[in-house]
Amino acid sequence: MLTAPTTTHPIQFASDNYSGICPEALDYLLKANQGDVPAYGDDEWTQKAADKFRELFETNCEVFFVFNGTAANSLTLAALCQSYHSVICHELAHVETDECGAPEFASNGSKLLLAQGDYGKLDPAQVERLITRRNDIHYPKPKVISLTQATEVGTLYTTAELAALSDLARHHGLRVHMDGARFANALVASGKTPAELTWQAGIDVLCCCGTKNGMGIGEAILFFDKGLAEDFAYRCKQAGQLASKMRFISAPWLGLLETGAWLRNAEHANRMAAYLEQQLREIPGLNILFPRQVNGVFVQMPPSLTDELYRRGWKFYTFIGSEGARLMCAWNTTPAAIDALVADIKDAVGSLPGGLP
């Protein structure tokens, strides 16, 4: 009999996509594994999951399912742009830093224009400067504002901030794309409804969290402006993103939505991150880098500390400057795992020559 490979720590903090499939998603996956059903999304699971999205978001949106977030973002941006257009995003945006040029590839060359802004959020003044600084034929015409909710550094846009960016977009004839790889985390943390956080705040398209929330595979794409979804199914098919056994993506989605697990999972992950943050704040000299609003805690760690934690078997990313460690919680993070990590951090800090700088 095969057993899972053992790692030093059964729960890690590298990413919310280290986690397995949550029980509700798995339950619906198994339920969908009975008998034959039509392929390519012409099945009842897919119909029901799409309808559930429309009900929860209180609007008659177009819903698509693809394999992962890179595909969701890239194909969506390609649908919103011609090749000579450009997309304005934050310099830390996943579409810029972690998609290997897929948005440009999928759109045949639409260029990403990078803006800055505190706490991983687009600064409207900077966005406006990028939109208006040129209007000649030599500059790729800005067509989309892409923002991430919750952001790559674990912060939230308020609905007022979203509205300010989408008003700016409307004013200049741009569209607004939301990368919602952690949309549920943002939703429960904000206390807003799905509608308030998206189309009512001027968002045209949402790429919605599946994998990081507790699925095995699969993201949903919601077009609130249905006109933008014209021919999108062809784009998915051409890009190899049309699952023939679609029900194995859509049924787990239905499981998350129908049982409320997507919200419970997000709430749990956020709560675990709050507990982790609270524990870390008790370590003198350890610096938390961003206000924690969802399921990630960003901590300043000297390389000697990072190396010592890696040596003790912990896995996490450092991608904010050279000393910014990201510790992510997921639906399955336990207080015991946090206690074990924090104990190791305390111990490692204690053994650093000279302590924390």
Ligand SMILES: *Cc1c(COP(=O)(O)O)cnc(C)c1O
């Ligand atoms: C994880 C993530 C994605 C999706 O990444 P894939 O690995 O392609 O599924 C998209 N955006 C953000 C902000 C993410 O964190």
